[in-house]
Amino acid sequence: MRICVIGVNHRTAPVEVREKAAIRSAELAQHLSLLHNHAPCGIILSTCNRTEVYIAENDGRDVEKTGLKFFQTYLNIPDDELTRCAYVITNQQEVAKNLYRITCGLDSLIIGEYEILGQVGNALEAAEKSGMVNLLLRHLFQGAIRAGRRVREETGISKNALSVSSVAVELAAQIIPDLSKSRLLVIGTGEAGRLVAKASKERGVTQIAVASRTLERAAELADLLGGKAVDMYNLFDELGHCDIVVGCASSPHALVDAARIESVMKGRPAVPLVIIDIAVPRNVADNVKGVNNVFLYNIDDLTEISEANRKLREVEISRAESIIREELEDLNVWWHSLESRPAVTALMEKAEAIRSAQLNSTLKKLRPLTQEENDYLEAMTKSIVVKLLKDPVHYLKNNAEGDGDGIELIRQLFRLEVEKPE
Ligand SMILES: NC(=O)c1ccc[n+]([C@@H]2O[C@H](COP(=O)([O-])OP(=O)(O)OC[C@H]3O[C@@H](n4cnc5c(N)ncnc54)[C@H](OP(=O)(O)O)[C@@H]3O)[C@@H](O)[C@H]2O)c1
Structure with missing residues (x-):
């Protein structure tokens, strides 16, 4: 055994567990240095769909134990949840297959999404900066990125690609039939927030407000959309006026809880408020579900739409699988x-x-x-x-x-x- 992966993903763990394991990009360097205390070489891949730690063995230490210890110690997951939700892959060929499928978008909630390709590249880059990448890991990740690009170029898997953000807007459209008359609030101006804003605009939403921790970022995105920028301090005032909220800020804790939403709901007309929270960790506390006239959805609630997307792409999935097989053969030759x-x-x-x-x-x-x-x-x-x-x-x-x-x-x-x- 040379490389091992330990992880939790959207198929093995609900968002409640994934959010404990989520490592935000701002925290990645710090977590890589914690991992370095246990293993000389490793790469951490943390997205809304998964947190995985790839560890390369090079001094005879038990990589499986090292990875589990890392999850237990730093990611705040109790042992029973870890036993239930974590997977460990120790066969080198299977580790590679796992990463190649992820990078090609076959293991995402939204099959064929583009975002994962950049996220795998960022994971490699961060580990390189921390001096945690050896030849074996570098070749594995670069091979996965090459396969990911080939699949996007040579198959139709990403044709009219959806993203978690666009599926969130799709869900909003299913709940509220005429989006053009609704007021939408996006919380977060990163990649996810921008994609939500773009998809809403394409769906005919005309009244968009953007909230962010840094007002200039909110203003920048709002300007692009002809929307309104909202300071995070005024978030609750804005909630008093909107029909749909999409949460996509990279906050380590919930920004909205039941008590605040209850008081917001008292101060607005008796119209429903739909909240779709795609952030992991979640932006909106689970107890908001109990507030009258509020309909809260999280990223795991997008499964139905994502399943329909998967069915549409089945032929392309099998084309992608054969490219992955070819690329894995090349990797094997290199390993030998x-x-x-x-x-x-x-x-x-x-x-x-x-x-x-x-x-x-x-x-x-x-x-x-x-x-x-x-x-x-x-x-x-x-x-x-x-x-x-x-x-x-x-x-x-x-x-x-x-x-x-x-x-x-x-x-x-x-x-x-x-x-x-x-
Ligand atoms: N990227 C995707 O395609 C994607 C897909 C599905 C789900 N998600 C989830 O959506 C969330 C955002 O992802 P992203 O890729 O857009 O990440 P990102 O670029 O890191 O998000 C940046 C946004 O989060 C805000 N933010 C950062 N730290 C914060 C804090 N401590 N408190 C409040 N706001 C904070 C930033 O505010 P300022 O910059 O204004 O300070 C900015 O608006 C994540 O939870 C992610 O898991 C992302």
Whole structure:
């Protein structure tokens, strides 16, 4: 075993558990350094659909235990929830398959979504900055990103792609038939907030307000939409006037609770308030569900629409799966070459040392040769070495799997000093 992944995702854990495990981008560097206390190399991928920790073993430590310890210690998930909701993949091929499927958008709540490709890239970049990426992890993540791009380019999986944000607006449209007459409030101006705003505009919403912790950001997005910017301090005043709220701020705790919403509802006409909270951790406390005339949905409530989206893309999913198989085969070849690389290098170096020593001692016994004659001899002896070693090198590259018997055989036959791969 070389790489292992431990995680919770939207299929194994409800949002109540995922939000405990969620690591916001602002906290990623800090969590990578906590992980570093347990494992020299690792990458953390945390999105609204999952939190996964990829750990590369390189000093014989039990990676599975390390990952579980990290979840228990830093992510505030009680043991019983962890047992119920976490998965551990220790087979290297399966770890790769898991990451490739995620990056290609096949494991998302919204199949084919684009956002995950950038999120995987960000996870790799953050771990690189923290010095936590070794050759194995880098190649794995870069391969997954390549597969993700190919799937987007060569299949129709992301054609008219939906996002969690656009599906949230779709849900609003199902609840409120004429969105054009509704007032919508978006909380958050990051990628999710921008996508909500864009999708609402496309759906005909004309009255959009944008709230953010930093007023300038809210104003920037509101200007683009011809909407209104709202200071977070005035959030509750704005709630008094809107029909739909979409929560997508990266806050570590709920911004809206039942007590505040109750007082808001008392001060407004008796019209329903629909809240769709796609943030993980959630922006709106669960007890808001009990407030009269308030209809609260969270990201897990988007499943029905996402299932319909999946059905529409079934043919493309199987095309994407075959690209993933091809890319995984390439990764496998690279893994095997990694095992055999030190032996191949040792074999080539030994042969080259013998060739040049023999050629030099022969040249000393001959009359001085012209440059052209020297070049001929050089080329001829090199060609003999390459041709002689072609079969053993081929054998090494194809027999490096498993217990390394193939490498050992060549090492003994040629009396090679071979260092173990990293
Ligand atoms: N990205 C997606 O496609 C996507 C999809 C589904 C769900 N989500 C979820 O939606 C949320 C936002 O995602 P994002 O990608 O848009 O993230 P993001 O870019 O980090 O979100 C930035 C927004 O969150 C606000 N924010 C950050 N820290 C805050 C805090 N402590 N208190 C209040 N507001 C705070 C920011 O305010 P200022 O910048 O104004 O200070 C900004 O409005 C996350 O919970 C994520 O899991 C995202």
